[in-house]
Amino acid sequence: MLRHHYLFLYLVTILIWGSTWLVITFQLGSVDPIVSVIYRMSLASLVMFALCKVKKIETAASKGDHFLFMLQGTLTFGINFWLIYLSESYLTSGLIAVIFSLILFFNIVNAKIFLGRPIDKLVIAGGLIGLIGLFLLFFPELSGPNLQTDVLTGFLIALTAVLCASLGNMAASKSGLSGHSVWKINAWSTCYGAAALILVAQFTGAEFNFEYSVEYIFSLIYLVIFGTILAFGAYLKLMVLIGPERASYGALLIPFVAITLSTIFEGYQWSSIALLGFLLAALGNYLVLKKNI
Numbered sequence: 001m002l003r004h005h006y007l008f009l010y011l012v013t014i015l016i017w018g019s020t021w022l023v024i025t026f027q028l029g030s031v032d033p034i035v036s037v038i039y040r041m042s043l044a045s046l047v048m049f050a051l052c053k054v055k056k057i058e059t060a061a062s063k064g065d066h067f068l069f070m071l072q073g074t075l076t077f078g079i080n081f082w083l084i085y086l087s088e089s090y091l092t093s094g095l096i097a098v099i100f101s102l103i104l105f106f107n108i109v110n111a112k113i114f115l116g117r118p119i120d121k122l123v124i125a126g127g128l129i130g131l132i133g134l135f136l137l138f139f140p141e142l143s144g145p146n147l148q149t150d151v152l153t154g155f156l157i158a159l160t161a162v163l164c165a166s167l168g169n170m171a172a173s174k175s176g177l178s179g180h181s182v183w184k185i186n187a188w189s190t191c192y193g194a195a196a197l198i199l200v201a202q203f204t205g206a207e208f209n210f211e212y213s214v215e216y217i218f219s220l221i222y223l224v225i226f227g228t229i230l231a232f233g234a235y236l237k238l239m240v241l242i243g244p245e246r247a248s249y250g251a252l253l254i255p256f257v258a259i260t261l262s263t264i265f266e267g268y269q270w271s272s273i274a275l276l277g278f279l280l281a282a283l284g285n286y287l288v289l290k291k292n293i
Helices: 002-027 033-054 063-087 093-100 103-115 121-142 148-177 182-204 214-242 244-252 254-265 272-289
Strands: none
Touching (some): 002 063, 002 093, 093 148, 103 121, 121 272
């Protein structure tokens, strides 16, 4: 029964997050990306605090707990998502999802640094194979002289987002291991994430406007309810139950969902080199997790 519970949590994260990369593209337009993320995290926080009240979950926490909530929120729900939205202005959603699968490697390395978990040699081998795969995947994009700058910019932004998300995962793991409810952790973390981005928006001069199109409103609702509340709830639960390394196993399959949707709806063009790169990236991720699943 417990394994069925793990499988359900995996499926929730894989299917929802596999689709959110494409849904984010409907948020890109007249509203500044940082403002869209602020709307998303603010609404998610309000809903989760309401759920805590309904479920009678205590939301009070110590200063140490709030520090971890702030770290998770600022890094994962704040900077990470802002950078993801920005990167999708340069690259197709499927490619961003493949880059984000590197969180497998980052999580295992960071778990060694911050949680004292061991690293197997396969992690190093898998990481190198995954990087080679990413290079081949992006080679066709980089070969176009007019696209090089945009591709490199999008890649670097997405890679920075992965690092921020992984560091946020370490804080989330510590919070979850301290016995707090998933709803409580994410309610506070999304609140801190929104607050951090509001401060950044003040410095960057972002305009707080809203787009009343059907696409923008429904994509925002989907990202709040499914992409943030349900998927992150399932993912954090997995991290608490089986650790951040094994919980990241879903990231091996998410790119398959995302890049399939990108091919159908965004017209991503495959080449033999790109296909080989994608398969190598998947193989690298598998090797990284081979000793951890």
